[in-house]
Amino acid sequence: MDKKLTNQPAVALKNVTVQFNRLVILDRINLQIKSKSITSIVGPNGGGKTTLLNTILGITKPFQGQVQVFGLPPSQTETKGIFGYLPQGNHSDLNFPVNGYDVVAMSRYSQKSFAQKLNETDKNIIEKSLNTIEMLDYCHMPFGLLSGGQKQRILIARALAMEPRILILDEPSTGLDAVAQDNFYCMLERIRDNQGITIIMVSHDIGAVSGIVDQIACLNRKIHFHGDPQKGIPESALEAVFGKNIQFVYHDHRCQTCDHFS
Amino acid sequence: MTSLFEMQFFQNAFLMSLMLGFLFGLLSFFVVLRKMAFLGAGIAHTAFGGIAIGIFLGINPFYSSLVFCTFSAILINRLVRYGRISYDTGIGIFFSFSMALGALFISLKKAYTFDLKGYLFGNILGVSDLDILLTLIILFIFIPFVSSMFQKILFMSFDEKVAEVSGIHTQRLDTLLSVFLVAIIVVSIKIVGIILVSALVVLPASFGLLFFKNYRSVIFCSILYTLITMMSGLFLSYFLDFPTGATMVILGTILYFTAVLVLRLIKIK
Numbered sequence: 028m029d030k031k032l033t034n035q036p037a038v039a040l041k042n043v044t045v046q047f048n049r050l051v052i053l054d055r056i057n058l059q060i061k062s063k064s065i066t067s068i069v070g071p072n073g074g075g076k077t078t079l080l081n082t083i084l085g086i087t088k089p090f091q092g093q094v095q096v097f098g099l100p101p102s103q104t105e106t107k108g109i110f111g112y113l114p115q116g117n118h119s120d121l122n123f124p125v126n127g128y129d130v131v132a133m134s135r136y137s138q139k140s141f142a143q144k145l146n147e148t149d150k151n152i153i154e155k156s157l158n159t160i161e162m163l164d165y166c167h168m169p170f171g172l173l174s175g176g177q178k179q180r181i182l183i184a185r186a187l188a189m190e191p192r193i194l195i196l197d198e199p200s201t202g203l204d205a206v207a208q209d210n211f212y213c214m215l216e217r218i219r220d221n222q223g224i225t226i227i228m229v230s231h232d233i234g235a236v237s238g239i240v241d242q243i244a245c246l247n248r249k250i251h252f253h254g255d256p257q258k259g260i261p262e263s264a265l266e267a268v269f270g271k272n273i274q275f276v277y278h279d280h281r282c283q284t285c286d287h288f289s
Numbered sequence: 290m291t292s293l294f295e296m297q298f299f300q301n302a303f304l305m306s307l308m309l310g311f312l313f314g315l316l317s318f319f320v321v322l323r324k325m326a327f328l329g330a331g332i333a334h335t336a337f338g339g340i341a342i343g344i345f346l347g348i349n350p351f352y353s354s355l356v357f358c359t360f361s362a363i364l365i366n367r368l369v370r371y372g373r374i375s376y377d378t379g380i381g382i383f384f385s386f387s388m389a390l391g392a393l394f395i396s397l398k399k400a401y402t403f404d405l406k407g408y409l410f411g412n413i414l415g416v417s418d419l420d421i422l423l424t425l426i427i428l429f430i431f432i433p434f435v436s437s438m439f440q441k442i443l444f445m446s447f448d449e450k451v452a453e454v455s456g457i458h459t460q461r462l463d464t465l466l467s468v469f470l471v472a473i474i475v476v477s478i479k480i481v482g483i484i485l486v487s488a489l490v491v492l493p494a495s496f497g498l499l500f501f502k503n504y505r506s507v508i509f510c511s512i513l514y515t516l517i518t519m520m521s522g523l524f525l526s527y528f529l530d531f532p533t534g535a536t537m538v539i540l541g542t543i544l545y546f547t548a549v550l551v552l553r554l555i556k557i558k
C-alpha cells in the first residue's frame with residue numbers, strides 16, 4: 028500500500044482542455060508529475076502556464092479531461108492542506124499592517140477551526156519555515172518595508188508553513204538578482220530533499236532552471252516537451268514553444284560568482 | 290451638563306455614538322484593507338431607496354432598508370463574481386438606481402412629511418430606543434464574529450486567492466462581512482446620515498494606518514479616533530445646533546489632515 032502511494036504521481040492531468048470564451052488556453056494536456064521532484068513549466072507569455080497551475084489547484088475547472096492530485100480530484104484536496112501556493116505578482120499594498128511573522132502565521136490560522144489559537148506546534152512550524160528561507164532575523168519587520176526578494180521569501184515561508192505535499196510557485200524568481208536566484212534554487216533543492224515536497228514552478232527562463240529541475244515541461248497551449256532537461260530538449264519543441272531565432276543561455280546554478288560572460 | 294443627560298433624546302444619541310464608535314472603528318479596518326470603501330458609500334446611498342420603500346409601504350424604514358441593502362450588496366457581489374463588470378461599475382449603477390427609486394417612491398407619497406434632511410445629514414433627535422436595541426444586538430454579534438474570524442479575514446484581505454487555496458471559504462466570509470457592513474451603516478443613518486456615513490467607514494482605519502504598521506495598534510487607534518470624533522461631534526452639534534453627522538465628519542476630516550500634516554512636518558525635520 029505504502030509503495031503504491033509513493034509510486035503514485037503527485038499530479039496527473041489526462042487530456043485536459045481549458046477554454047475561456049471559446050478560446051482554447053490549454054489543449055489536451057497530458058502530464059504526470061512525479062512525487063518529490065522539481066518540475067518547471069516554461070513557455071512564452073500567454074502560453075497557459077498560470078492557467079495550468081490554477082487547474083492543478085482546482086481554481087479553474089477544465090472544460091474536459093481529468094485532473095488528479097495524489098489520485099483525487101482537486102476539489103477534494105483543497106482543505107486538506109496539500110498545496111502550498113505562491114501566486115504570481117508582487118504585493119503593492121505597502122501599508123498592509125502586518126510583519127513577516129504575521130504573514131507566515133496566516134497559513135497556520137487558515138487550518139484552524141472557529142476561534143482557535145496557535146499552539147506550540149504551530150509556532151515551531153512557523154519558525155522552521157522562516158529558518159528554511161533564512162528570514163528568521165527579519166521576520167519582525169513590517170512586510171511593506173521588506174525588499175522584493177525578502178517579500179518573496181516570506182511568501183514562500185507562508186506556503187511552506189502550510190506543510191504542503193506540493194509546493195506550487197508561479198514565477199518565484201521575479202525580483203531576485205542573479206546571486207539571490209542561485210541561492211533560491213539551492214533552497215528549493217533542499218526543500219525537496221529534506222522535506223520530500225513536490226515542487227512545481229512556472230518560469231520564463233528556461234536556461235536558469237534547467238540546471239536544477241528534474242523535469243521540464245514546455246508549454247504553449249500544448250505540452251511540446253516533457254522530460255529531463257539535462258538529456259537535451261529537442262530543437263523542434265523549443266521552436267514550437269518559443270519560436271525561431273532564439274538563443275538559450277544555460278546557467279550552472281552552482282557557480283556563485285560569474286567571472287566572465289560568454 | 291447633568292441636565293443634558295436628563296434628556297432622553299440626548300441619552301439615546303450618546304449611547305448610539307458610543308456603540309457606533311466601536312463598530313465603525315473595527316469595521317473600518319476591514320473595509321479599508323479589503324478596499325471595500327466604495328461599497329460602503331454605495332450601500333449608504335442604496336439605503337435611501339430602502340428607506341423610501343419603507344415609508345411608502347408604511348413599515349419601519351430600518352427593516353426595509355436593511356433588507357433592501359443586504360439584497361443589493363449580495364447582488365452586486367454576485368454580479369461582479371460571475372458577470373463581466375467591475376466592482377465600481379456595479380456599485381455605481383446600483384446606487385444611483387436606488388436613489389432614483391427612492392425619489393420616485395417619496396414623490397408618490399405626497400401627503401407624508403418626510404425629514405429628508407435628517408436622513409441625508411443625520412439628526413440628533415432621530416435615535417429611538419429601538420435603534421439602541423438593534424445596535425446593541427449588532428454589537429453583540431459583530432464583536433464575537435470578528436474576534437473569532439479575525440485571522441482568516443486578515444488572510445483573505447491580504448491575499449484572497451492564496452487564502453482560498455489554503456481552505457478558507459472566502460466567498461462566505463466576504464458575504465458575511467458585507468452583511469455586517471450593511472447592518473452597521475443602516476443602523477447609523479439616523480444619527481450620521483446617508484451621505485456622510487461613508488466617511489466613518491473610511492476615515493478611522495486610514496487614520497490608524499498613518500501611525501502604525503501592526504494591526505493591533507491600527508485597530509486600537511482606529512476605535513479611539515472614532516470614539517473621540519463621534520463624541521466631540523455629538524456635543525458640538527448640540528451646543529452649536531449643527532447637523533450631527535456633518536459635525537462629526539468635519540471634525541474627523543480635520544483631525545485626519547492635521548495628522549497627515551504633522552507627520553509630514555516631523556519627517557521633513
